[in-house]
Amino acid sequence: MPMIDLRSDTVTQPTAAMREAMMAAPLGDDVLGDDSAVQTLERKVAALLGKEAALFVPSGTMANQLAIRCHCESGDEIIAHGESHIIHYETGAPAAVSGCMIRPLAGQRGLFDAGAVHAAVRDRDIHSPYSRLLVVENTHNRGGGSVWPIAQFRAVCAAAREHQLAVHVDGARLMNACVAARYSPREFVESADSISICFSKALGAPVGSALVAPQRFIDRARRFRKMLGGGMRQSGFLAAAASYALDNHVERLAQDHTRARALGERIATIAGLTVNPPPAQIESNMVFFDVAEQFGDARELCAHLRAEGVLMIPMGPRRVRAVMHLDVPDDVVERTTAALGRATA
Numbered sequence: 001m002p003m004i005d006l007r008s009d010t011v012t013q014p015t016a017a018m019r020e021a022m023m024a025a026p027l028g029d030d031v032l033g034d035d036s037a038v039q040t041l042e043r044k045v046a047a048l049l050g051k052e053a054a055l056f057v058p059s060g061t062m063a064n065q066l067a068i069r070c071h072c073e074s075g076d077e078i079i080a081h082g083e084s085h086i087i088h089y090e091t092g093a094p095a096a097v098s099g100c101m102i103r104p105l106a107g108q109r110g111l112f113d114a115g116a117v118h119a120a121v122r123d124r125d126i127h128s129p130y131s132r133l134l135v136v137e138n139t140h141n142r143g144g145g146s147v148w149p150i151a152q153f154r155a156v157c158a159a160a161r162e163h164q165l166a167v168h169v170d171g172a173r174l175m176n177a178c179v180a181a182r183y184s185p186r187e188f189v190e191s192a193d194s195i196s197i198c199f200s201k202a203l204g205a206p207v208g209s210a211l212v213a214p215q216r217f218i219d220r221a222r223r224f225r226k227m228l229g230g231g232m233r234q235s236g237f238l239a240a241a242a243s244y245a246l247d248n249h250v251e252r253l254a255q256d257h258t259r260a261r262a263l264g265e266r267i268a269t270i271a272g273l274t275v276n277p278p279p280a281q282i283e284s285n286m287v288f289f290d291v292a293e294q295f296g297d298a299r300e301l302c303a304h305l306r307a308e309g310v311l312m313i314p315m316g317p318r319r320v321r322a323v324m325h326l327d328v329p330d331d332v333v334e335r336t337t338a339a340l341g342r343a344t345a
């Protein structure tokens, strides 16, 4: 039996049809402006999000960091949830690349409200960093794959505007949020200035993300992308996979969400494992659970699970994450539950 790999939704292989689309892509040197597959993707994503322009980049980290570089000056402060990807998983890039600090907000499941934004904005005072940018992550990874309600997002954007802050959406899994909450991507990001979106996550493309924003912003970002070594040549191969993913792999995300919820419900019945957020609050493709001491720590449990044919990833000393995606087998819930049962026996 092949392993069931639930470490992340980044582990997927391109499907046969996606590979065909890649092979058929019209290529050119994109740094010279000649790759029509990249240009097609950039127009498609910009239209999907209702903004003027988009830039295809190698990773979500680069998309977020280009946004920060374009919005902020050195010494500025970014406001973001304390469990944000930009704080935990982008290698200190806001400080290293843009000279920015981040003011972390608290709040359940990676969410916060307008009051928290108002309270975090600094007075314009000679002593203080300049509060410049609000970053909202949707879905929120460390929050449990949680989905921002659109009204709550609009309220935090309005609060940011009152203080002349820009708003960036880290939408690595924005399409998961849209499918889960039934809002359109365009509708959701209407009040945002810039958005990053990943094709290499649940959408199932091998590589790539996009930064989406007004044209002038994207023109500057394109220059910084080149500066950071992200100018790619015949990248239409990759862009074609991303276009294919947007055309064919969005509606199927609902299946990942159903499976995640079902797995969460099964894990909740295993003594010593606490699903958190609880199954009723599993909204997208992720399941997080905490491991009781009797099973050792998260690493030990993941090692036992590996021996039982299932891969998951430790996200803290006691915390484990499982993510649904395109390549899981139909009996993923049954087989994973059985493997967890054996690993905790």
Ligand SMILES: *Cc1c(COP(=O)(O)O)cnc(C)c1O
Pocket (backbone or CB within 6 Å): 058, 059, 060, 061, 062, 064, 085, 086, 137, 139, 140, 141, 170, 172, 173, 198, 200, 201, 209
């Ligand atoms: C994966 C992810 C990113 C970008 O990650 P890369 O691995 O650099 O593509 C950004 N934000 C969130 C919330 C993510 O999950």
